[in-house]
Amino acid sequence: MEKQLLRLTVNGQEYELYINPKTLLVEAIRDHIGLIGTKRGCDTVSCGACTVMIDGASVKSCSVLAMQAEGAQITTIEGLEKNGKLAPIQKAFLDHGSYQCGFCAPGMIMSAQALLNENPAPTEWEIREGIEGNICRCTGYNSIVRAIDATAKGKYAEVKS
Amino acid sequence: MNKYTVINPHSEFKVINTHVHNIDGTAKVTGRATYTFDVKLPNMLYGKILRSPHAHAKILKIDYSRAMELPGVMGVVTGKEDTLGIKQGIWRRYQDLCDEQVLPVDKVRYIGEPVAAVAAITEEIAEKALDYIDVDYEVLPGVYEPLDAIKKDAPEIHEGFERNINVTRHIEWGDVDAAFEEAEYVREDWFKCGGQAHMCMETRAAVSSYTPDGKLTIYHSNQSPYYMQGLMAGVLGMREGDIRVISTYVGGGFGGKFELDGAIFCSAVLSRKLFKPVKIVYTREEDFIATKRRTPMFYYVRTGVKKDGTFCAREAKVFTNGGAYTGMGATALYLTGFFHSFPYRWKGYRYDGYRVYTNTLPSTSMRGFGAPQAMFCSEQQIEWIAADLGLDPIDMRRKNSHHEGYEVPGQATIASCGIDQCYDEIRKWINDKGKLPANRAIGISACGFMSGGIFNWFDTPYSFSSAVVSINQDGTVELFVGAQEIGQGSNTTLAIICAETLGVKIEDIKVHSGDTDYCPPDLGAWGSRQTLMAGNAVKMAAEAAKKQLLEFAYAQSGFNIVYDLDIKDRWVHAIARPERGYDYGELVKKAIRGKDGQKIVGRGYYTPHRKGMISPAYSYMLQGVEVEVDEETGKIKLVDSMTAHDCGQPINHLGLIGQLEGAFSMAAGYGYLEYMPYEDGKLMNPNLVDYKMIRATEMPPANIAEIDTYEPEGPYGAKEAGEGLTNPTAAAIGNALFHRFGIQMKECPITPEMILNALKEKKETEKERKGKK
Amino acid sequence: MNFKCPVCKKEWKNSLQVARHMFGTGDKPHKTWVDEQGKTQGFTFIDLMIEQATTPGNKSYVMLAELIEKAQDKL
DSSP states (O other), rough: OOOOEEEEEETTEEEEEEEEEBBHHHHHHIIIOOOSSSSOOOOOSSSSEEEEETTTTTETTTSSSSSTTSEEEOGGGGGBBBBBBHHHHHHHHHHTOOOOOOHHHHHHHHHHHHHHOOOOOOOOOHHHHTTTTOOOOOSSHHHHHHHHHHHHHHTTTOOOO | OOEEEEESOOOOOOSSSSSOOTTTTTHTTTOOOOOOHHHHHHHTTEEEEOOOOOSSSEEEEEOHHHHSSSTEEEEEHHHHHOOOOOOOOOTTEEEEEEEBBOOSEEESTTTTTTEEEEEESSSHHHHHTTTOEEEEEEOOOOOSSSSHHTSTSSOOOTOGGGGEEEEEEEEEESSSHHHHHHEEEEEEEEEEEEBOOOOOOSSSEEEEEOOOOOOOOEEOOOOHHHHHHHHHHHHHTOGGGGGGOOOBSOOTTTSSSSSSHHHHHHHHHHHHHSSEEEEEEEHHHHHHSSSSSEEEEEEEEEEETTTTSSSEEEEEEEEEEEOOOOTHHHHHHHHHHTTTTTBBBOOOEEEEEEEOOOOSSSSETTTTTTTHHHHHHHHHHHHHHHHHHHHHTTHHHHHTTTTTTTTEEEEESSOOOOOOHHHHHHHHHHHHOOOOOTTEEEEEEEEEESSSSOOOOOOOOOOOOEEEEEEOSSSSSSEEEOOSSSSSOOHHHHHHHHHHHTOGGGGGGGEEOSSSSSSSOOOOSSSSSSIIIIHHHHHHHHHHHHHHHHHHHHHHOOOOOTTOOETTTTEETTTEEEEEEEEEHHHHHHHHHHTTTEEEEEEEEEEOSSOSSSOOOOEEEEEEEEEOTTTTTTEEEEEEEEEEOBBEEEEEEOOOOOOOOHHHHHHHHHHHTTTEEEEEESOOOOOOOSSSOGGGGGOOEEEEEEOOOOOTTSGGGOOOSGGGSSSSHHHHHHHHHHHHOOOOEESSSHHHHHHHHHHHHHHHHHHHHHHHH | OOOTTTTTOOOESSSSHHHHHHHHHHHHHHHHHHHHHHHHHTEEEEEEHHHHSOOOOHHHHHHHHHHHHHHHOOO
């Protein structure tokens, strides 16, 4: 298929890509732009390792074409920290040991952030449902749920002076 | 959400068991951690593996000329043309058990086995090229179940292995027959335990780069770079020292990543042929069908007890589905037999294990290493015996349990054991719950596990663990270990031990691991060995470095020699006068000057000696799970859980909780979700849609009561914590179903279908009984 | 009297225990000895072992024990 020009906005930065229109968003992010924080763990849209945010909502980036994300604000794990400061959800993951091998963490954190964007005060069950699409083989999820809960309760919020 | 309590905390440490963040955490939560999956080298090619569609077939001819004509294809390798055809295995001390050519020369033995590999300039072209490789097979009859494979007329899978018996294992102590004579009640049962996929989030992946100077560098996702280096040297006919294995971040292991896999072998063979880096990453499907799996087992258990519940004798016969090759399956066969006796005292114990070759995916070690299967059978049968005799199942277990100082005859000495307190904790948890709703029940299960194996089938001349501590002039510390971080937190645990021993802060320690060029050899991450073995090596190395520092401190202090000096929190001081001291950084500078500018370096190592046959130390635990069952659908839901756990002195607080919760989720999956059905050697669910595992909504609270004991052989009293908790859950779920419905689940995973069948069967038996009356 | 293992000469009080020892060890020398005995009678070490493992009773052990007893004189 003929390659096409595509403009993607990832973490606030615009990238011009010249790619096959069948390219998946995850391939564009990882292989073409080179942001390899986003992972891939399956071929069946089942594991959530490739989760990113499109306009603040969580999307498995293996489930959409890069073309479909044109014009939208895409956020990957690399886009959460600002000037070397971790986002509250990242601090919470660190503080609760909510990752082990870390391979699911980028996708898991994006799902968690998207959940909090949509529902700033989720119940425990809502948190569990919010990350149901993300597999973590290491932690057993409870430490992840604790981290999201603590973030929602403002424990890791930036203190404004 | 979760309760974590420590029973009898007894130690005061500065770093150990405090709230320390994982030292590689920032890299992991910010996306900076670079896995083999992410490695990209200049001039790199992409490889793909052609796999056998047949479970058992001779390879007659491979013709890849058409593939070579595709633009972008750089090369193809086959077993016959491009390898030495060496049969390898991780039990390399035993020639017979080295039975696997990763690229077989003349015969394939399971569906998915590599047949050829291709390298191309893109992954897509490599994938496409597979369709242009023509292979002529002579299909042979296959055999897929161990009890079929031992029949006289079964196809021969490996030449010379009569009736497909791969390995046998025999464990025996006491006079078993006499002990059975003493028994007043004997019960026998047959069980069937399924396989389980390791399902690491990062699939098998390798990037190999062979250069014209004859050196090979491999990035590889594995649990033991040293093993990989040794095994690769063997199959390639190279020197270990000419191979460098780098495994910085590993996306999970769980026992599945310390044998040679197709990714590492094929990428290396391709790279050696083409002199370019070659990357191979398995798809999820390949990871399911062509890696290894937990060993499926058939268990026969006969147990004799006295009417008061005293255990007399036990006899077990086990047939395991070995699949096509040996791998670590030989160790699993041994450990399942040993841990089947756990955690109880048997006057007589006899185990006969048979590992049988079949034309299926090879089986191997997986977290728990044979013990989850052993406990599924043992702990359910014990529950049924208690019910048969009208005894309290906790009391009966307690009465027969190991205790400190107990010797498992000829096998092991138990130096620390907290199981007795575990019974109290679980009893309390059950009592506090009061009456449960009608559709719920609680099941319990006890078990124990090892802290590293005392086995050297790899035939290493090195000590089992080694560490080097090197102190910089500003007091920061470089810790070099061969222990492998796979997410379990070993780098953090070892940094904690190093910081505590030296008397510095955790942020002073930089851990170097996962690189055979710079790290000392170590057997790696398996058998729950690293906290105890690598931990002891690190402690020794740190003590050696600290001694060099304190020599200078003594020399300049002018104190009476009866005073002891120490360093804690970077403060050098006399123990009797802690307020008078000075900064550790100052001491380091002086010590380096005093050594003519040499760095302060300490070395440590550990190899177990005189510690029995299995392991230097054992963890103990008792778990209770509250299970809800839908009688209409047979669906299981875990509502709550509590584990009382003895891992000696906890070292890495956050890591420990993570390991216990994580092992529990994997164990629960094994108990009722994770199912690997085969039809004529073909796995029927090789994807994450059909292979079900625990997700966040299925995970119950995992409450923990940590029994703080002291293990004399472990660093600061520590022992195993990462693996043992994979063992009890399947049995605990089974026991809950037994208490709820009176049904006995003899097969795992316990699927809804099995529950419905058992309920139906039970109703029919009851009807018959009523009819007879 | 004590019974010796015809291969490694370890001793036990009864021949059944020697038979168990031979199955349990199962290395090449032990296996070969049983295979030699079986040549005339049409069984192998593995045949006996599988029979023992899959059927109730101790038929294989008893059979092997008898062979061990017969062999004692030659040791």
